[in-house]
Amino acid sequence: AQKITQTQPGMFVQEKEAVTLDCTYDTSDQSYGLFWYKQPSSGEMIFLIYQGSYDEQNATEGRYSLNFQKARKSANLVISASQLGDSAMYFCAMREGYSGTASKLTFGTGTRLQVTL
Amino acid sequence: DAGVTQSPTHLIKTRGQQVTLRCSPKSGHDTVSWYQQALGQGPQFIFQYYEEEERQRGNFPDRFSGHQFPNYSSELNVNALLLGDSALYLCASSFGSAEAFFGQGTRLTVV
Numbered sequence: 001a002q003k004i005t006q007t008q009p010g011m012f013v014q015e016k017e018a019v020t021l022d023c024t025y026d027t028s029d030q031s032y033g034l035f036w037y038k039q040p041s042s043g044e045m046i047f048l049i050y051q052g053s054y055d056e057q058n059a060t061e062g063r064y065s066l067n068f069q070k071a072r073k074s075a076n077l078v079i080s081a082s083q084l085g086d087s088a089m090y091f092c093a094m095r096e097g098y099s100g101t102a103s104k105l106t107f108g109t110g111t112r113l114q115v116t117l
Numbered sequence: 118d119a120g121v122t123q124s125p126t127h128l129i130k131t132r133g134q135q136v137t138l139r140c141s142p143k144s145g146h147d148t149v150s151w152y153q154q155a156l157g158q159g160p161q162f163i164f165q166y167y168e169e170e171e172r173q174r175g176n177f178p179d180r181f182s183g184h185q186f187p188n189y190s191s192e193l194n195v196n197a198l199l200l201g202d203s204a205l206y207l208c209a210s211s212f213g214s215a216e217a218f219f220g221q222g223t224r225l226t227v228v
Contacts, residue, residue, distance in 0.1 A: 035216060043205055045219035091159055104173050107159030
């Protein structure tokens with residue numbers, strides 16, 4: 001069964017600094033997708049970035065990049081130039097397989113990021 | 118373009134009662150998934166609907182049921198509510214293999 005592990009319950013980072021949020025995963029599938037979502041206190045899960053298992057390049061979206069190390073089964077999120085608005089819960093998630101239609105997401109327990117002045 | 122909308126935003130129910138939560142997917146999306154997020158936890162998959170049928174189901178009892186309508190909107194029903202059903206219920210919509218978009222959730226409190 002698929003599993004996502006986020007070992008950092010909480011992280012602090014100073015404004016304008018970079019921060020790395022850790023995520024490791026376990027799956028027996030060769031084809032899978034890895035996602036990062038941000039959840040502010042309002043509750044909505046906001047999609048940040050996606051990495052497919054066959055993608056050779058690490059994904060980047062603005063200030064977000066995903067450090068994908070397939071052999072180590074890790075998919076760490078790097079946020080550059082942190083902003084106060086980045087303070088939120090961050091969830092790593094995995095979707096197994098590819099059938100042309102979306103299948104369920106398996107989430108980790110999340111990391112609470114606090115950006116300080 | 119409206120995103121995923123859920124109603125109501127908050128709900129308080131008594132143990133043993135039944136509840137219905139509603140979700141309207143993002144325009145152009147045809148697949149709706151429901152997740153339960155207990156306090157301090159990551160979301161847990163309940164089930165997914167596509168073409169008005171339940172396509173996948175997580176490890177939740179039959180008290181949890183759902184429906185998808187021809188306009189792709191969806192309902193989540195929970196019968197015989199337990200205190201442990203108190204959680205944030207998230208609806209996510211998607212199209213094809215693209216990323217899922219989530220609503221703001223319904224916070225259910227069972228007393």
